Each structure stands twice: as structure tokens, then as C-alpha cells.
Amino acid sequence: MLSTTRRVEFRDTDAAGIMHFSAFFPMMESAEHELLRSWGMSVMPRERGPNDVTWPRVAATCDYLAAARFEDILAINVSVLKVGNSSVQYGFDFSRDETPIAKGTLTAVCCRLDTSGLTKVPIPDSVRQLMQG
Numbered sequence: 186m187l188s189t190t191r192r193v194e195f196r197d198t199d200a201a202g203i204m205h206f207s208a209f210f211p212m213m214e215s216a217e218h219e220l221l222r223s224w225g226m227s228v229m230p231r232e233r234g235p236n237d238v239t240w241p242r243v244a245a246t247c248d249y250l251a252a253a254r255f256e257d258i259l260a261i262n263v264s265v266l267k268v269g270n271s272s273v274q275y276g277f278d279f280s281r282d283e284t285p286i287a288k289g290t291l292t293a294v295c296c297r298l299d300t301s302g303l304t305k306v307p308i309p310d311s312v313r314q315l316m317q318g
Contacts, residue, residue: 204253247289
């Protein structure tokens with residue numbers, strides 16, 4: 186699990202100063218990237234070696250529990266919910282001062298990127314061990 190924070194920026198809000206539903210998704214993606222970096226990985230590796238993989242998303246959800254407002258500091262907890270053969274599902278819990286704000290999920294598929302495009306591959310054992318903690 187990884188815990189991080191994000192500030193609700195003006196661009197994240199509607200005319201009433203309430204965080205727009207769509208703004209949660211980039212925050213989830215950013216927190217996912219932070220989790221991958223904590224494991225020494227990237228969503229898009231700089232090198233293209235035999236063990237380098239990328240993680241396109243295939244599903245995303247978010248359930249909203251309370252309003253977040255401009256300049257709120259949101260705590261985001263990221264955890265691995267499920268590791269499949271070639272996919273991983275992350276869970277996200279957003280809160281402000283311990284008040285639950287939203288819960289989300291992202292599902293990503295392990296792929297190799299080469300000149301012909303993306304090819305789904307099994308999650309390498311070394312990566313699976315990191316994900317399963």
C-alpha cells in the first residue's frame with residue numbers, strides 16, 4: 186500500500202468550487218504511477234528490454250461519498266486488490282481529515298510495447314512478487 190496526498194486545484198473544480206467527478210481519475214492515475222515508482226518501475230519504461238512492460242488501463246470506477254472542495258488536501262491510499270495472470274486491479278481511498286470522500290479502482294493490463302504495438306503478456310514473476318507484497 187502507498188499513501189500520498191493531492192491538493193484540489195482550481196482546474197479540478199466546477200463553478201461552485203466542488204471537485205468535478207472527472208478530476209478523481211487523473212489523481213488515481215498519478216497515485217498509481219507513484220506506487221509503481223516505489224517498486225522501481227514506471228508505467229512507461231525508458232528502455233525497451235525483455236523484462237520491460239507497460240500498463241494500459243482497461244477499466245476505471247469511482248464512487249463518490251462526500252464533496253471535496255477547492256484547496257482541500259486529499260489523502261489517497263492505493264492498494265493492490267487483485268493480481269491476475271496479466272492484469273492488476275488497484276483500489277483507491279480518498280479522504281479529507283479522515284472523512285471518506287471517494288473510492289475508486291483501476292485495472293491495468295501488463296503489455297510489451299514494440300514496433301508492432303502492444304502485446305498482452307503475463308506479469309513477470311519479479312513484478313508479481315512486488316504487487317503481492
